[in-house]
Amino acid sequence: MNKLNNIRIVLCQTSHPGNIGSAARAMKTMGLSRLHLIKPRKFPHAEAVAMASGATDVLENAQIFDTLDDALAGCALVIGLTARQRELSHAAISPRAAAAEALAIAADLEVALVFGGETSGLSNEELIRCQRLAHIPANPDYSSLNLAAAVQVLAYELRVASEEAPQAGGKRLQPATHDEVEGFYIHLEQTLIAIGFLDPALPKRLMLRLRRLFTRAGLQKEEVNILRGILKSIAEK
Amino acid sequence: MNKLNNIRIVLCQTSHPGNIGSAARAMKTMGLSRLHLIKPRKFPHAEAVAMASGATDVLENAQIFDTLDDALAGCALVIGLTARQRELSHAAISPRAAAAEALAIAADLEVALVFGGETSGLSNEELIRCQRLAHIPANPDYSSLNLAAAVQVLAYELRVASEEAPQAGGKRLQPATHDEVEGFYIHLEQTLIAIGFLDPALPKRLMLRLRRLFTRAGLQKEEVNILRGILKSIAEK
Numbered sequence: 001m002n003k004l005n006n007i008r009i010v011l012c013q014t015s016h017p018g019n020i021g022s023a024a025r026a027m028k029t030m031g032l033s034r035l036h037l038i039k040p041r042k043f044p045h046a047e048a049v050a051m052a053s054g055a056t057d058v059l060e061n062a063q064i065f066d067t068l069d070d071a072l073a074g075c076a077l078v079i080g081l082t083a084r085q086r087e088l089s090h091a092a093i094s095p096r097a098a099a100a101e102a103l104a105i106a107a108d109l110e111v112a113l114v115f116g117g118e119t120s121g122l123s124n125e126e127l128i129r130c131q132r133l134a135h136i137p138a139n140p141d142y143s144s145l146n147l148a149a150a151v152q153v154l155a156y157e158l159r160v161a162s163e164e165a166p167q168a169g170g171k172r173l174q175p176a177t178h179d180e181v182e183g184f185y186i187h188l189e190q191t192l193i194a195i196g197f198l199d200p201a202l203p204k205r206l207m208l209r210l211r212r213l214f215t216r217a218g219l220q221k222e223e224v225n226i227l228r229g230i231l232k233s234i235a236e237k
Numbered sequence: 238m239n240k241l242n243n244i245r246i247v248l249c250q251t252s253h254p255g256n257i258g259s260a261a262r263a264m265k266t267m268g269l270s271r272l273h274l275i276k277p278r279k280f281p282h283a284e285a286v287a288m289a290s291g292a293t294d295v296l297e298n299a300q301i302f303d304t305l306d307d308a309l310a311g312c313a314l315v316i317g318l319t320a321r322q323r324e325l326s327h328a329a330i331s332p333r334a335a336a337a338e339a340l341a342i343a344a345d346l347e348v349a350l351v352f353g354g355e356t357s358g359l360s361n362e363e364l365i366r367c368q369r370l371a372h373i374p375a376n377p378d379y380s381s382l383n384l385a386a387a388v389q390v391l392a393y394e395l396r397v398a399s400e401e402a403p404q405a406g407g408k409r410l411q412p413a414t415h416d417e418v419e420g421f422y423i424h425l426e427q428t429l430i431a432i433g434f435l436d437p438a439l440p441k442r443l444m445l446r447l448r449r450l451f452t453r454a455g456l457q458k459e460e461v462n463i464l465r466g467i468l469k470s471i472a473e474k
Contacts, residue, residue: 026386031376054379096397137396139268142291145389149263152386153393159374160333197470209463217454226446233434234471 004162006106008034009151010071012126013117017042021051021059022148023115028055030155031162035062036071036112051148068114068126076109077102080122080130081150083143092135099157100218101132104175113154118147176219184224185211191231241399243343245271246388247308249363250354254279258288258296259385260352265292267392268399272299273308273349288385305351305363313346314339317359317367318387320380329372336394338369350391355384413456421461422448428468 009027014020020043024035035058037043043064052059065071072078079098093101102111114130116122127133136145136153145153176184189207192198198206219227246264251257257280261272272295274280280301289296302308309315316335330338339348351367353359364370373382373390382390413421426444429435435443456464 022383022386025381025383028379029375029382029386053383054381094397095393136393137400138266139396142265144262144291145266146259146262146290149259149266149386149389152382152389156332156373156390156393159376160331163374192467192470195467195470195474197467206463209460213454213456213460217450219450223446223450226443230429230432230434233429233432234474237432237471237474 003103003106004031004158005033006109007032007102007111007113007158008036008071008075009155010036010038010068010112010114011040011147011151012038012068012114012122014040014043014147015118016147017045017048018051019118019147020045020062021048021053021055022146023151024048024052024058024062025055026148026152026155028058030152030159032155032158033058033061035059037062037064038068038071039066040064068129072112072114072129074110075112077105077111077132078114078130079112079132079134080114080127081116081154082127082133082135083121083138083145083150092133095134095136095154095157096161098132098134098154099161100175102158103161115147115150174221176221176224180221180224181214181219184214184219184228187228187231191234195234240340240343241268241395242270243346244269244339244348244350244395245273245308245312246392247273247275247305247349247351248277248384248388249275249305249351249359251277251280251384252355253384254282254285255288256355256384257282257299258285258290258292259383260388261285261289261295261299262292263385263389263392265295267389267396269392269395270295270298272296274299274301275305275308276303277301305366309349309351309366311347312349314342314348314369315351315367316349316369316371317351317364318353318391319364319370319372320358320375320382320387329370332371332373332391332394333398335369335371335391336398339395340398352384352387411458413458413461417458417461418451418456421451421456421465424465424468428471432471 009032011020011023014037020040027035048059049056079102082092105111114122116126136150138145189198193200246269248257248260257277264272285296286293316339319329342348351359353363373387375382426435430437
């Protein structure tokens with residue numbers, strides 16, 4: 001479970017110390033321990049301790065920074081959480097996708113998940129430091145998750161993803177790269193044309209359906225190799 | 238999104254009114270609105286209103302009951318949340334599986350998700366009224382989720398599942414049945430033998446790998462038809 005140790009939760013300009021405590025509790029229940037705070041309005045604070053319940057160690061070990069850049073030092077991947085539609089312009093990903101990506105990177109490198117202040121979320125200056133934006137699906141009429149609740153959802157997805165990932169000592173499964181997956185789709189399409197299942201003159205709805213299926217599964221390197229091996233055998237038949 | 242209207246959140250013997258308010262907020266952010274309370278210690282209460290933020294309508298419409306049986310009236314499926322290992326004896330399911338099952342039933346019938354009190358969770362008497370138990374994966378050294386955080390996780394999974402489900406008016410996607418999926422695996426195995434990719438004398442690790450891939454994706458009826466159509470075309474090549 002040590003990949004979770006390479007993931008830090010960064011809270012920017014938190015107003016209410018109770019939310020910091022609740023976030024610490026949410027983190028610890030899911031196995032996260034590294035809390036970075038940027039200019040919290042009140043911290044340390046008794047309300048933070050009260051809401052942290054048994055997670056006061058996370059609060060005690062929290063690091064406080066003046067700038068987001070300082071808090072992100074050493075990170076290979078920075079994911080910012082956003083609730084607002086206007087920020088979704090550069091295609092926010094789901095918490096599940098964010099967790100998968102975070103864990104893949106956290107096998108070797110450091111990752112940060114960045115949460116904005118309670119009132120206005122991440123500022124534009126903070127947002128431009130994030131390589132990815134993630135968005136928690138919500139009721140369009142009332143999308144205002146509490147800060148600690150948002151941390152809980154992301155921490156939960158990280159936990160689920162870490163438990164699904166291969167255990168240490170087990171076989172190392174590696175996600176296929178974008179290029180490998182695209183290479184497979186080209187090979188698949190050529191094969192479907194060769195066996196007469198796909199008519200190249202017709203629209204590509206079939207390929208879209210197949211892409212959707214394999215995207216849901218999330219292909220691994222070894223699986224792409226198996227699938228392309230099958231395609232090769234079909235051609236040689 | 239109206240399936241969510243057939244799902245009620247039932248909180249048993251909640252001690253802290255603030256948790257009821259936070260749970261109401263968690264529900265509303267995810268599109269849930271029906272809150273049932275069994276003997277709350279303090280309710281209505283100013284702390285509940287304060288924590289509910291903009292979700293006071295959920296509190297105002299909350300129904301209060303003396304017994305769990307009364308709160309479950311009309312439910313076709315009752316899922317209880319448990320944090321404790323000893324209750325896992327009859328195989329607790331994940332929040333994701335619970336959400337999928339709840340939504341499938343909620344298409345036509347009423348569903349309840351039942352949460353115990355803050356200190357000791359669901360009593361044995363409450364547990365026996367649940368057809369399913371669900372367990373939120375957690376840090377084994379500190380698995381004490383706040384009540385509202387647990388509601389948030391389940392409500393989030395319900396939201397994600399409801400957004401993945403087919404939209405009204407859109408094309409209805411149906412999961413393939415067990416028999417259809419097994420039929421596909423048999424057909425796939427025969428084809429792999431026919432094209433010389435699988436040696437029937439060797440162990441079936443290859444089929445296990447392929448099963449794992451398709452299980453992760455969760456095959457739909459239409460996808461099984463496409464895949465079997467491809468296998469048929471290979472045979473006819």
